[in-house]
Amino acid sequence: MAELSGCRAFTAPKPGEDWAALAARVLPGTPEGEAVEKLQSWNLHLFARHPRGQFLGSDVVFTAPPAA
Amino acid sequence: MSEAPFIEAAEIAPGHDGAAELVLFVRYPGAGRQTVTLDADAAEVLFEHTQTGDVSALHGVPWHHLKDVLQQRPGSGAAGGNG
Amino acid sequence: MDWIIRSGRIVDGSGLPAFEGDVALKDGKVVRLGGRIEAEGAQVFDATGCIVAPGFIDPHTHFDVQLLWDGQARPALEHGVTTIVPGNCSLSLAPLKAGDRQRVVGMFQQIEEMPDAAFDGAFEWRWESFDGYLAALKESLSINVAPLVGHSVIRLWVMGAAATERAATAEELAAMQDLLAQCLEAGAVGLSTSFVDVDENLMPVPSRYAHLEELDALAAVLGRYGRMLQVVPEFYATDITLARVDQLAELSLRYGIPTTFSPLFDSAATPDNVPRVMARVAEQMARGAQVWPQVQTRPIDISFTFEVASLLFAGLPKWYRTMRMGTEEKIAALSDPEWVAQLLAEAEPGGNGVRWAGVQVRGGVSDASLVGQTLGALAEVQGTSPAQVMIDLSLQHNLEASFIAASLGHNDSDRVGALLADGNVHVGASDAGAHIQSFATYGDTGYLLGHFVRDRGALSLEAAIKKITADTARIWGLPGRGQLAPGFAGDVAIFDAAEIDRCAEEACFDMPEEGMRYVRASKGMVGVFVNGALSWSKASGYADAPVGQIATQLPGAASA
Numbered sequence: 001m002a003e004l005s006g007c008r009a010f011t012a013p014k015p016g017e018d019w020a021a022l023a024a025r026v027l028p029g030t031p032e033g034e035a036v037e038k039l040q041s042w043n044l045h046l047f048a049r050h051p052r053g054q055f056l057g058s059d060v061v062f063t064a065p066p067a068a
Numbered sequence: 069m070s071e072a073p074f075i076e077a078a079e080i081a082p083g084h085d086g087a088a089e090l091v092l093f094v095r096y097p098g099a100g101r102q103t104v105t106l107d108a109d110a111a112e113v114l115f116e117h118t119q120t121g122d123v124s125a126l127h128g129v130p131w132h133h134l135k136d137v138l139q140q141r142p143g144s145g146a147a148g149g150n151g
Numbered sequence: 152m153d154w155i156i157r158s159g160r161i162v163d164g165s166g167l168p169a170f171e172g173d174v175a176l177k178d179g180k181v182v183r184l185g186g187r188i189e190a191e192g193a194q195v196f197d198a199t200g201c202i203v204a205p206g207f208i209d210p211h212t213h214f215d216v217q218l219l220w221d222g223q224a225r226p227a228l229e230h231g232v233t234t235i236v237p238g239n240c241s242l243s244l245a246p247l248k249a250g251d252r253q254r255v256v257g258m259f260q261q262i263e264e265m266p267d268a269a270f271d272g273a274f275e276w277r278w279e280s281f282d283g284y285l286a287a288l289k290e291s292l293s294i295n296v297a298p299l300v301g302h303s304v305i306r307l308w309v310m311g312a313a314a315t316e317r318a319a320t321a322e323e324l325a326a327m328q329d330l331l332a333q334c335l336e337a338g339a340v341g342l343s344t345s346f347v348d349v350d351e352n353l354m355p356v357p358s359r360y361a362h363l364e365e366l367d368a369l370a371a372v373l374g375r376y377g378r379m380l381q382v383v384p385e386f387y388a389t390d391i392t393l394a395r396v397d398q399l400a401e402l403s404l405r406y407g408i409p410t411t412f413s414p415l416f417d418s419a420a421t422p423d424n425v426p427r428v429m430a431r432v433a434e435q436m437a438r439g440a441q442v443w444p445q446v447q448t449r450p451i452d453i454s455f456t457f458e459v460a461s462l463l464f465a466g467l468p469k470w471y472r473t474m475r476m477g478t479e480e481k482i483a484a485l486s487d488p489e490w491v492a493q494l495l496a497e498a499e500p501g502g503n504g505v506r507w508a509g510v511q512v513r514g515g516v517s518d519a520s521l522v523g524q525t526l527g528a529l530a531e532v533q534g535t536s537p538a539q540v541m542i543d544l545s546l547q548h549n550l551e552a553s554f555i556a557a558s559l560g561h562n563d564s565d566r567v568g569a570l571l572a573d574g575n576v577h578v579g580a581s582d583a584g585a586h587i588q589s590f591a592t593y594g595d596t597g598y599l600l601g602h603f604v605r606d607r608g609a610l611s612l613e614a615a616i617k618k619i620t621a622d623t624a625r626i627w628g629l630p631g632r633g634q635l636a637p638g639f640a641g642d643v644a645i646f647d648a649a650e651i652d653r654c655a656e657e658a659c660f661d662m663p664e665e666g667m668r669y670v671r672a673s674k675g676m677v678g679v680f681v682n683g684a685l686s687w688s689k690a691s692g693y694a695d696a697p698v699g700q701i702a703t704q705l706p707g708a709a710s711a
Binding site: 079080081084089091104108122 | 453455
């Protein structure tokens, strides 16, 4: 199978996860407030739709900033 | 310039449903940039908060401000309309 | 022999060079083609000077409701479209419990802009199950249908009100799997889901509440049947689209299913979007995944009135400020010569890139002869400026005059032409039957064959026909359709290659209770056969030929 090039890391929210829980999963070791802040800044699209800033099961949640 | 992400540019784009949309380009210092698309209602609230009706005046608006404005807005529709 | 289509130039859908000859149809199928065919008693359709091609297949439509009172899906059929895929974007009219109908009607109205009358008295709502819906369709079907079943209605059936509240339980997941299997057994061509659509309250549709595990479970069922997963991804968001491509690719590889996402637009605002998405698609296709981006042929227009503040004016602060005023204040401002002088000064240098002179009057005016005229032409006659004409017309008609700024997106013919020709692109995404009061979604195939093939040479006629016939049938698993070959369905589009196109958009009042929609008539099409029956011709119009079939099943003999 052909190799894939790298792309921006993302995850999908798990049932019941909020920002803090998702941050703990994808950015372990980073203080919660800082991790949540990072995640939110990378995922402004989740604030541009309803429910604002809350996860829907089908969302794409980026776990890294966009590539340079 | 702050190290926090900020709106680097904004453009009007035609939406799939025949309405115009506002595409924001958010710059992440030290990384790349990404787009955030707003419908007319959300854009209006953003313009109100920045006290302008000019897309060029959105340049430099920090991500926190954008997030706060979007969270406060009474409307609920995501940009892009329906498929 | 029932029909001989005489002396046409045959483009058989395979992509091979065209050739001259006749096509013979019998019992709903193609039985011979090429050379001179004689058959006593057969009717003859003279195709001299015309292209004879397989009927076109439109993979992204929302004709779900219209088909219940218009089995011809007008005007799709007269454009040569003989097979349609309704049920896109997570929404179908079945399976649906009676108690949930109003909820789904709201979603359909949001997407299709169908008037209330379309759901209230235009048809008798007798089904709940998917096969019940198909039975209702088949009573007067004149076009072939390969229906998707919507993820949102499956979720609603199993979870009720909780469909827009939470993740599904294991029991609910199993119930959804069973229900999807029933729909596929009944004839569904696959499952549609959406990551962007909203209901009439602008709330997310049920499918958006589903976690990835749910989509995976449903894809597993699709894998048992080798059926399609269709999704609507976020627009103008490249990184998100790339993530969606990867998600779809994983499902495709895991379960051996085709997947498609629609639409993929080219846009001057985000010029790197298409190249990046197509590069990722190519990588995933090289791995063996089937992730088909659907690309529409037509450019995107923006419609607006002075009643609502369109973002079209957001690059012009004075205009945008004016548009955001209340109605009375706005009328007063537009009547104030000093204010208007400032508006004109701001608009005339070109503003935010909109070419005001090219903007057309669309409707809402008392003088019908103005409709379709450009502001530039009217300004020249009146010795004024296009922006002044726009202001005057709006004031004269209580701000209800409507305008259309045509071709503002997906409009670079060089880029879009190259995209359409890409081997990994699935030509589709017409959205036919949706947004009916905003713009016309018909005639994209005519635009492909006229604008991109004949006028610009972006792809050969044979390649273009293959994309909208045999390729589509292969991608979607429609047996016996999409080619002119013995044993294949007698679905045929006959057109003049020098004339083929779409006509201008026009308002039409043919929805229930004279509801309005925008349509485009066909141009250059001369005849359309469905399952061996002449269903539309330029000479005689629509025929009463209820010969449409469920296209996931092998073509059968025409019953009329």
